Amino acid sequence: MRNCNLPALGGGAGLRHEHFDEIIATRPPFNWLEIISDDFMDFGGYSRDRLRQICELYTVVSHGVCLAIGSTDPLDRDYLRRMKGFCREIGSPWTSDHLCFTKVDHTNMLDLMPLPFTRETVRHVVERIRIVQQELELPFLLENITRYVTVSDREMSEAQFISEIVEQAECGLLLDVTNVHLNSKFHGYDALEFISSLPLARVGQIHLAGWVPDESGAVIDSHDGPVDPAVWELFRSTIEKTGPTSVLVEWDNLLPPVSRLLAEAQMADRMMQDIAPREAS
Amino acid sequence: MALAGVLSAFRQLVLDGIELPASREERLALYRERFPCLSAEEAEDLSKMEPERLALYSTSVFSAEGSLIQGAFPLTVAIVRSVWPAGWGEFSASSLAQRVHRVAPWSGIHSPSLGECFLEFITRECRGMQREAPWLEESAALEQAMLEIRKAPDEPLRPQAASALDGLSAGTVAELLAQPMLVPRLVRVAALSWRMLAVRAALLESGDLRVPQRGHCILIGGRPHDFGVTWVEAPEAVAEIFSARRGAQVLLSELADAFVATAGCGSEEDDFRRFHDMVRSLVSAGCLVPAGSLGLVKDSDGTVA
Numbered sequence: 026m027r028n029c030n031l032p033a034l035g036g037g038a039g040l041r042h043e044h045f046d047e048i049i050a051t052r053p054p055f056n057w058l059e060i061i062s063d064d065f066m067d068f069g070g071y072s073r074d075r076l077r078q079i080c081e082l083y084t085v086v087s088h089g090v091c092l093a094i095g096s097t098d099p100l101d102r103d104y105l106r107r108m109k110g111f112c113r114e115i116g117s118p119w120t121s122d123h124l125c126f127t128k129v130d131h132t133n134m135l136d137l138m139p140l141p142f143t144r145e146t147v148r149h150v151v152e153r154i155r156i157v158q159q160e161l162e163l164p165f166l167l168e169n170i171t172r173y174v175t176v177s178d179r180e181m182s183e184a185q186f187i188s189e190i191v192e193q194a195e196c197g198l199l200l201d202v203t204n205v206h207l208n209s210k211f212h213g214y215d216a217l218e219f220i221s222s223l224p225l226a227r228v229g230q231i232h233l234a235g236w237v238p239d240e241s242g243a244v245i246d247s248h249d250g251p252v253d254p255a256v257w258e259l260f261r262s263t264i265e266k267t268g269p270t271s272v273l274v275e276w277d278n279l280l281p282p283v284s285r286l287l288a289e290a291q292m293a294d295r296m297m298q299d300i301a302p303r304e305a306s
Numbered sequence: 307m308a309l310a311g312v313l314s315a316f317r318q319l320v321l322d323g324i325e326l327p328a329s330r331e332e333r334l335a336l337y338r339e340r341f342p343c344l345s346a347e348e349a350e351d352l353s354k355m356e357p358e359r360l361a362l363y364s365t366s367v368f369s370a371e372g373s374l375i376q377g378a379f380p381l382t383v384a385i386v387r388s389v390w391p392a393g394w395g396e397f398s399a400s401s402l403a404q405r406v407h408r409v410a411p412w413s414g415i416h417s418p419s420l421g422e423c424f425l426e427f428i429t430r431e432c433r434g435m436q437r438e439a440p441w442l443e444e445s446a447a448l449e450q451a452m453l454e455i456r457k458a459p460d461e462p463l464r465p466q467a468a469s470a471l472d473g474l475s476a477g478t479v480a481e482l483l484a485q486p487m488l489v490p491r492l493v494r495v496a497a498l499s500w501r502m503l504a505v506r507a508a509l510l511e512s513g514d515l516r517v518p519q520r521g522h523c524i525l526i527g528g529r530p531h532d533f534g535v536t537w538v539e540a541p542e543a544v545a546e547i548f549s550a551r552r553g554a555q556v557l558l559s560e561l562a563d564a565f566v567a568t569a570g571c572g573s574e575e576d577d578f579r580r581f582h583d584m585v586r587s588l589v590s591a592g593c594l595v596p597a598g599s600l601g602l603v604k605d606s607d608g609t610v611a
Binding site for chain 1: 310314317347352362363370413415456458459460
């Protein structure tokens, strides 16, 4: 298995509302676009209308933030049913969400909260991913998150935790290289060693994002700047191991012009072409 | 069950404003007391999390929630800010979101359900503010209705321009009045005692928060083909039909009867002209969609099939 048996789409970018009209009008040469499915799937109106138009122009891939795969609240089957219909509507070749919890005690946490790296959590998440895959009938990828704390690592490391889950659930891995880089700084480990220990054949997509440090120089995963040179370097080392894949540049805050976003996506694409030329599909 | 306890404790540490001691030993003692369902190992693991790192999550959550509330309720938040009690500390969107969370934690995933939490906060926690700004609750209800209209799923029949009515007007008055129309599900009715729309428009245009003028009006809101939320003033009896028949068909004659009963001036010609203008506005605002030409039929409950 390579690239989780998914098509390698090359460099793409996260689609945000502010760019809709310009993208429709100018049709910049993105290989593909990713959307936050939760921003669209239950809504109509302007955004949904523009998304329909963009889906006619580009391959659009769904990426979720509200599945709460690690939560102990019941898995929302109705959400999965709506997600399935939405993915079909936009022709998404796969979908993904985060290895975290975003909701617990029926309270929306509005952020990607870290899980304890325990065998119990592995069993719990694997069971829920199996249900997700059955319901969606679509390849499902799980993304590693940035985390500022360790809830528990007494039973296993984060890399073991991720590996066991994607292997046992037989799902894909959306490898966020920026998150690995930031976590390596926050928690003091070697980022490339971490990546090398993951089941890389299951990587079906990569995320890259940037940040702007705050006044004190502190960094969080803010998605508000260009990709950092250190992350580009880690990305290069990663694709040397994974081979061709689909790489997505996320830029969610302090949005740049479309041309700047395109330049980042093309940078990712060029780097991948240098390292691992994309096969003709 | 152990995982559920750990996640629940994490939620409380992030969202509930618990003062966390700087020393790990003191945190461990606090967690053992506060989270008795945790095992000794779980409590110990959680105590290793540094308070300043946990605070990043708290900041992120309430900042995001505050931004969502401010984006959907610009007028209401501006009013709240203008009458923010001194005892509540400095106003910020985040501090507002924290207070909303304490009263009505957000259980949904979409902004209209967050709006409902905000409305509950206004109703339950802002009585003092409402004495200073009696239009506060009305503003919140109006902006919640706008949020619901803007975010509502698309419906089978798309809104049309008012000119769609011109073709229907070509026949006799009787033929026109027999036209079936659809009231989209997303339509909302707002009964206002203050001229809030003018105040909202001024705020968005200039940033100035004005005191609204008194003025009773009934508004029907819809989503036109360009997707902006548009309100049309209508007589109460007409608005009642819109409230009761969302997602169902209505004949123009029913609206005409209600119009004449509450807003008729005695001159048939003048009444018809004013009624026709109102219907054109309602069509243009996406509150009414001509349905007859598409051969739509009603289910027994009046829902359009």
